[in-house]
Amino acid sequence: MPPTDYHGPVPDPTYIATQWLEGLAAAANDADIDAFAGSLVAAGWMRANHLQPDLLCFSWDYRCLNGNENITTFLSESIRGQTRLNAAGLHSFQVQATSTLGPPALVSSPLDPSAQAIQAVFEYSISSPPGRGRGFVRLVEEQRHEWKALTILFTLHEIKGHEEPRVRPTGLFPDFVTWDEIERERKGAIEGDPTVLIANVKLVVGGSLTGLICAARLTKLNVRALVIEKDARIGDVWRNRKLFPKYIPRVKLADFLEAYATGEDLVVWTSCELLPIPKYDSASKHWSVTIHRGGERQTLRPKHIIMATGNGKAYKPEFPGIEKFIGLVYHSDDHRGATPFKGKRAVVVGACNAAADMCIDFFAKGAHSVTMIQRSATCVISANAADTLVYDRVYNERFAVEDADFGSLSMPTRLGLKLAAAGSTKVAKAFDKELFDGLERAGFALTWELTPGGGEVGAVGFVAERAGAGSMMDLGCGRLIIDGKVEVKRGSIARLEADSVVFEDESRVGADVLVLATGYKPVIDNIKELFGPEITDTIGFRLGGIDEEGEHMRAYRPSGHAGLWFALGLLPQIRAFSKYLILAEELGLKETEPV
Structure with a gap:
């Protein structure tokens, strides 16, 4: 990788990012794996999507690789007689000027706040599958005038021929057909022969936000998606809650979900339930499922089932007496x-x-x-600290939501946890010092470690590893305890x-x-109850949390069982990863064989 030189005492971020990108493009064009991996520092991180380093560009699964050796090994693997790098055919790299994240910019280095780094959004094209990619890079100055990537995110943004429509519908149809007639025909086709069934797991509803977002993305790509919801009304999972969330009243959020389903032309069956045990026919590659709806049983044969899972069943300890x-x-x-x-x-x-x-x-x-x-002990962060230290920075109003999600995805989870343990948790603790001192005086035990001696990863670690279990965002209870x-x-x-x-x-x-308020049993218990205990032979015993590379366990990626997918997580993950789930070859959206 040639030096990215600059003139004058202040680095020019656009010039440096462009020069670095040109070197990356040359390495990709020459299928030079050493040069490609050499564009990162030795301990650099490459995240991609299939879905991620690959969010789909190099393989049909999420990957996040740390270190040149691991990156080189992955890109060197043989796919149809070619290396992964060569087969992907990345080309036409350029800095993306239209992102609301802004042009290449000087920022504080994640590793050393006193040092400078450069962050930039870029775009490129992919040969296999034919599509467009989007990337995010953080460059650090390894030696004077030599900038290399600390982190790179590669994502498959869209597949050619399967782009999400972005043009507002006109409402005008050929031969003076009305929207009502078209919608009636479309709904009938979905209900009669859904390609994808998006279902709930007992207490976890398919018709909540996770399932609805997945259905909306599939619907925009003309995939027949049917959502089944156990509650009588879309949004009841929020109507029946108290106090939480912070920003939007629960009833208003519930009404929004209902309006969202209508606005996105989603087909949702309420007051119905997926019954045990769905059977998968590997020959026809379809499921046979039984739905209980309106007091009757109905059989459907979808190609795929997406379980929009959240929590497991309520855990209710039994106390003597x-x-x-x-x-x-x-x-x-x-x-x-x-x-x-x-x-x-x-x-x-x-x-x-x-x-x-x-x-x-x-x-x-x-x-x-x-x-x-x-x-x-509980990991606590005040809502004010979360706003100031996280949301106001990552989800600032000046960013489009899609760009904010993308910027959030660009930080490898495991690196984020290391940075938290190395210092950012100390910043959060200092911000909330008065709250924490008062809680401890009142006898409330605090922790910022997932395991004793495992490092103070703080709230970010509890959310990533445990979906927030063991933590509390303080909305006022802390003051009640102190007083x-x-x-x-x-x-x-x-x-x-x-x-x-x-x-x-x-x-x-x-x-x-x-x-x-004792939490929930593991989600896998619900899945075993619905699909039978033998389902763990293919999907394992763990859903949710993150794997060794920091990616979702079984969620938004191949689950291990053909035709079975899981969607879960917080809103940013749901919005971002649902896009990659529906781009998967297994959902029938891609004509060419995946790399």
Whole structure:
């Protein structure tokens, strides 16, 4: 890779990024793997999509490779007699000038905030499959005047002939056919012979945001997608919640989901359920599934099933003596408001997001006392810190949402966790120091480590590795704890008595209502119940979280079982990765064989 020289004391980011990109293009054109890998620093990261280094450009799966040796080995693998690099046929590289992320720019180096780095968005073309790619690079100055990539993101943006339409529909149709007639015919075709069935898993709804976004992307590509939803109305999963989320009232969000389904012309069956056990015919490459709808059973034969999964079933620990307790016991999922408990003694088991929501509600509705039982330390970040340190930077209003998602994807998850442990968590702790000092004085245990001695990865680590389990975004419960309006009791419950909770040290707390904010069982339990225990022979025992490379476990990528896909995660992941899921060759959207 030739030096990317510049003139004068201040680096010219556009010049340097362009020069670096020209060197990368030459390496790709010559299929020179050493030169291609040499465009990164020795410990650089290449993320791609199939889906990612590959979000699909080099293989039909997400990959995130660290170090020149791993990158070189991957790109050297033989595909139809060619190396991966040669077979992909990357060409026509250029800096992307239209991104709202801006032109190449000088930024602080992720590794050393006192040093400079350059970030740039670029675009390129792909020969196999024929399509357009989009990339993001962070360049650091390895030696004077020699800039190399610390991170590169390659994504397959679209496949030629299967582009997402971006032109607003006119509403005018040939032969004076009306929209109603076209929609009736389209809906009938989908309901009669869906290509993709997007389904719920017991408490997890296909008709919530995850399933709807996947369905919308498929619909825009003229793939027959049918969503089945257990609730009676789209959005009920949010209508039945309390307090959370922060920015949009739950009822408004629920109504938006309903309007979204209408606006995107989605076909959604409500009040219906996918019954055990779907059968897959490997010869015809279709499923046979039974749907319970309107009191009747109906059989469908989709080519694919997308499980829009979130949490597993509610975990409800059974305490000795529960039959003696004269109060009410229920899981936080079943909380329908604290108004009936005015003047009562409320005890909440748990110390994370759901528990905080419950405590706030009980206090606000006039409970006589509110006690939070904390069984283990919690990772806390205030909503203000999350806004200031994360969202205002990554999802600033000046960025288009698609660009903001893309910029977020550009940071390899494992590198992000290393950077958190190396210093960014300390910044978050300093930001919330007053809150944390007060919580600790009140007896609330804090942690920023996933495992003892594993490094303080903070909230970003809990979200990435555990989907947020074990953490709390403080929306006001912290102040209630500090002020003594919510009492914190640490320890394990030994038993329940008629009107109290007794702990292992024989201390007790009076209770009229006991809420179990105790989280959820693993999602795989739901999947085994629906598809049969033998499904783990192909998909394994873990869904969600991240693998060794930092990519989603089984989600938005081949699951191990033909025709079975999983969609999960937070909104940014859902928006970004649903695009790559539906570009997969297995969904029948690509005519050429994948690299």
